[in-house]
Amino acid sequence: MRLDELPQGSPAWVxxxxxxxxSPSEGQRLREFGMCEGASVELLHRGGLxxxxxxxxxxxxxxxxxxxxxxxxxxxxxSVAKQAxxxxxxxxxxxxxx
Amino acid sequence: MSAQPLIALVGNPNAGKSALFNALTGARQxxxxxxxxxxxxxxxxxxxxxxxxxxxxxxxxxYSLDPNSPxxxxxxxxxxxxxxxxxxxxxLVVVVDAANLDNHLRFALELIALGLPTIVALNMVDLATRDxxxxxxxxxxxxxxxxxxxxxxxxxxxxxxxxGELAVLLPAAARPVRVPRGDFAAIQREAHxxxxxxxxxxxxxxxxxxxxxxxxxxxxxxxxxxxxxLFVMFQAVFSWSEIPIAMIEGALSAFExxxxxxxxxxxxxxxxxQGVIAGVGAVIVFLPQILILFFFILMLExxxxxxxxxxxxxGMMARVGLSGRAFIPLLSSFxxxxxxxxxxxxxxxxxxxxxxxxxxxxxxxxxxxxxxTLIIAAFIPARxxxxxVGLQGLVLFTLYVAGIGGAFVAAxxxxxxxxxxxxxGFLMELPKYQMPLVRDIALGLWQRAVIFLxxxxxxxxxxxxxxxxxxxxxxxxxxxAISPIDYSAAGRIAGVITPVLEPIGFNREIAxxxxxxxxxxxxxxxxLATAYSIExxxxxxxTEQNLTSRLAGRWSLPTALAFLAWFVFAPQCISTIAVTxxxxxxWKWPAFMVAYLVAMAYVAAGVTFWTATALGL
Numbered sequence: 001m002r003l004d005e006l007p008q009g010s011p012a013w014v015x016x017x018x019x020x021x022x023s024p025s026e027g028q029r030l031r032e033f034g035m036c037e038g039a040s041v042e043l044l045h046r047g048g049l050x051x052x053x054x055x056x057x058x059x060x061x062x063x064x065x066x067x068x069x070x071x072x073x074x075x076x077x078x079s080v081a082k083q084a085x086x087x088x089x090x091x092x093x094x095x096x097x098x
Numbered sequence: 099m100s101a102q103p104l105i106a107l108v109g110n111p112n113a114g115k116s117a118l119f120n121a122l123t124g125a126r127q128x129x130x131x132x133x134x135x136x137x138x139x140x141x142x143x144x145x146x147x148x149x150x151x152x153x154x155x156x157x158x159x160x161y162s163l164d165p166n167s168p169x170x171x172x173x174x175x176x177x178x179x180x181x182x183x184x185x186x187x188x189x190l191v192v193v194v195d196a197a198n199l200d201n202h203l204r205f206a207l208e209l210i211a212l213g214l215p216t217i218v219a220l221n222m223v224d225l226a227t228r229d230x231x232x233x234x235x236x237x238x239x240x241x242x243x244x245x246x247x248x249x250x251x252x253x254x255x256x257x258x259x260x261x262g263e264l265a266v267l268l269p270a271a272a273r274p275v276r277v278p279r280g281d282f283a284a285i286q287r288e289a290h291x292x293x294x295x296x297x298x299x300x301x302x303x304x305x306x307x308x309x310x311x312x313x314x315x316x317x318x319x320x321x322x323x324x325x326x327x328l329f330v331m332f333q334a335v336f337s338w339s340e341i342p343i344a345m346i347e348g349a350l351s352a353f354e355x356x357x358x359x360x361x362x363x364x365x366x367x368x369x370x371x372q373g374v375i376a377g378v379g380a381v382i383v384f385l386p387q388i389l390i391l392f393f394f395i396l397m398l399e400x401x402x403x404x405x406x407x408x409x410x411x412x413g414m415m416a417r418v419g420l421s422g423r424a425f426i427p428l429l430s431s432f433x434x435x436x437x438x439x440x441x442x443x444x445x446x447x448x449x450x451x452x453x454x455x456x457x458x459x460x461x462x463x464x465x466x467x468x469x470x471t472l473i474i475a476a477f478i479p480a481r482x483x484x485x486x487v488g489l490q491g492l493v494l495f496t497l498y499v500a501g502i503g504g505a506f507v508a509a510x511x512x513x514x515x516x517x518x519x520x521x522x523g524f525l526m527e528l529p530k531y532q533m534p535l536v537r538d539i540a541l542g543l544w545q546r547a548v549i550f551l552x553x554x555x556x557x558x559x560x561x562x563x564x565x566x567x568x569x570x571x572x573x574x575x576x577x578x579a580i581s582p583i584d585y586s587a588a589g590r591i592a593g594v595i596t597p598v599l600e601p602i603g604f605n606r607e608i609a610x611x612x613x614x615x616x617x618x619x620x621x622x623x624x625x626l627a628t629a630y631s632i633e634x635x636x637x638x639x640x641t642e643q644n645l646t647s648r649l650a651g652r653w654s655l656p657t658a659l660a661f662l663a664w665f666v667f668a669p670q671c672i673s674t675i676a677v678t679x680x681x682x683x684x685w686k687w688p689a690f691m692v693a694y695l696v697a698m699a700y701v702a703a704g705v706t707f708w709t710a711t712a713l714g715l
Contacts, residue, residue: 065409066525
């Protein structure tokens with residue numbers, strides 16, 4: 001599911017990021033914030049009312065505010081789904097999870 | 099014998115770099131600008147334990163050596179020795195947030211790879227401990243290959259240790275600069291690995307911050323908290339400043355009387371009293387409100403709450419094409435647009451930034467208040483509309499709201515036309531909540547006061563003197579029937595523009611008052627007094643009282659309302675124009691700003707006048 005669809009308070013891992021949907025400078029900033037495949041994320045707050053499309057999420061130990069447009073480009077997986085995929089594929093993500 | 103060694107403090111934003119800089123250099127700081135860019139340059143002096151003096155430079159926070167905005171570019175350039183007019187640092191102190199090792203270490207690795215003598219300051223270890231995080235600094239030093247010193251900006255021990263390490267480090271010859279190797283992802287993995295090894299124990303991140311954010315970022319509660327804070331802020335700005343302002347005005351009055359008594363009636367005396375003292379007074383009287391507002395802003399920024407406010411406002415800002423980041427400069431503009439416009443430097447997107455600059459003057463600045471107070475006192479009856487709300491207060495509130503509403507309309511229009519394009523994105527780190535140090539707040543206030551006095555002060559002062567000249571000369575000959583005002587240069591200019599202003603209900607006296615208002619808007623009050631030849635010089639309360647009754651008798655209500663409407667949008671004072679010219683590197687945008695604001699003011703005044711007339715007010 002997408003990051004902006006993630007229920008609040010349930011931790012997840014980043015599965016895939018559609019960098020093409022994000023502007024280059026914002027993509028770079030997201031990477032600098034630690035956004036990468038395998039990163040641990042959690043949706044903390046949705047900006048309701050005036051908040052409109054902004055959401056606050058945790059990436060690793062950092063809390064980031066972003067707009068839902070960015071979050072929509074990030075596919076995440078919760079623990080059960082992740083374990084299923086990691087059984088079938090191996091890669092550097094495995095090392096980052098420990 | 100070489101010049102004093104230069105140490106650069108560098109690191110991610112929110113690593114506590116500035117607090118560390120303040121702790122090391124104290125009040126021995128110098129603020130300036132890098133040539134050619136509107137980025138703040140901060141340097142200071144540090145004395146090492148052996149008496150050696152060292153220059154310290156606080157570089158703008160950046161997330162990597164790949165810049166995304168002008169100030170990040172400056173950091174990259176200075177470190178690589180490419181910044182025009184700057185020498186390459188002799189050593190780097192990389193400031194790292196102990197509670198955020200993964201990302202901060204990644205940048206640290208990039209910097210260490212450059213080959214300069216480097217020390218890592220493992221900063222804010224107290225907050226890390228608060229969050230249940232324990233680190234092994236020695237392990238980290240081993241893995242990084244450079245000294246790692248735990249620091250807390252307020253505790254002596256880490257600072258002593260840091261100074262000691264610097265003394266050891268500096269004599270080392272500077273090694274040649276190498277381009278950082280390895281791709282981003284590889285460095286990130288390395289940083290993650292090292293961070294893992296350095297963590298002795300940890301608990302889920304950010305317990306205190308997370309708990310506070312449950313309220314602060316709640317869609318409903320968070321907004322209530324923010325509006326409450328804003329309300330308290332504005333209340334404080336008005337009530338706390340009353341006594342200091344009265345004191346300043348009293349002092350100016352006394353000074354004026356002293357000069358008047360000491361000198362014979364002459365050009366010199368007029369120049370000193372009406373030009374110099376009035377000019378200086380026009381600036382200084384601002385200061386209490388600006389300092390109070392900045393105190394609150396510094397507190398909000400220092401505690402980390404400001405970003406939360408921007409988050410809550412982002413939805414509304416996004417709807418008019420701005421980013422939530424614009425909230426901070428716009429908030430500052432309520433004190434004075436000059437520092438507000440300067441604060442737009444934090445907005446990376448150029449179109450976003452330009453739009454914010456262009457609408458900043460629409461935030462009702464404190465200079466408009468004397469005008470509002472005067473007109474409201476003269477024309478709005480002091481009635482209650484129920485629930486303890488007074489009509490006068492309600493009108494004042496409406497004027498504020500009109501300014502904000504006008505700003506949003508303007509932003510919408512601008513983003514679709516003149517400043518179209520670019521992303522008004524909102525991507526920001528939410529820092530941990532912390533209690534700022536008194537020292538840092540005091541230093542910040544002092545620095546901002548000095549900047550305001552220098553920048554706005556010189557301009558307001560010079561313009562007031564010039565306008566005094568325009569209002570006083572040429573002098574009408576003795577016994578002439580023409581009033582001195584009408585005879586003067588300013589009066590003649592007013593005579594020319596009056597026909598243009600008459601359709602929106604303005605009379606000649608208003609035209610005369612609008613000219614000096616270019617210097618500083620509240621000068622419009624004293625200009626009106628002069629225009630009506632009211633001679634209560636030096637006693638502002640009486641001037642206002644008499645002016646109030648004079649206006650109440652001479653102006654119609656539609657004219658008064660139109661005057662208020664004009665001032666909501668009124669072209670901003672010369673200081674704002676000058677600062678806009680600096681921040682946009684040219685005259686094109688300040689000229690556009692004046693033009694569109696005059697147009698809005700004209701239309702608003704006209705609509706108000708004719709609507710009020712039609713309603714039979």
